[in-house]
Amino acid sequence: MKSLTKAEEEVMQVLWGIGQGFLKDIMEATDQPKPHSNTIATILKILIEKGFVEAIQQGRNNLYRPLISKADYGKRSVQQLVKGYFEGSASNLVSQFVKDEKISVDELEALLKQIRSAKK
DSSP, X not given: OXXXXXXXXXXHHHHHHHSSBXXXXXXXXXXXXXXXXXXXXXXXXXXXXXXXXXXXEETTEEEEEESSOHHHHXXXXXXXXXXXXXXXXXXXXXXXXXXXXXXXXXXXXXXXXXXXXXXX
């Protein structure tokens, strides 16, 4: 899977949020400062080429819709992160969160419960 640039990911976040929309809908849902509509249109074209978005022509306009869910993209991104920066070990990732104090004891206990439940 190809990765997204920051700008592409911002447009995808908007599309995931609204489900689908025309360029004007995407522009309305974009945070301030809003880029020019030509910029968004160009990013949408790139997202179509990368296989993340499809455009359905409706009259003179295109209806844009994501082809990958936010959850699926998140899973793939985390897998790439773990593979590229944590020697393929999810444990190393969690250990880094512990070292950086970015995860609480309660969250770790909840993870342990999920692991135990998954093994049953």
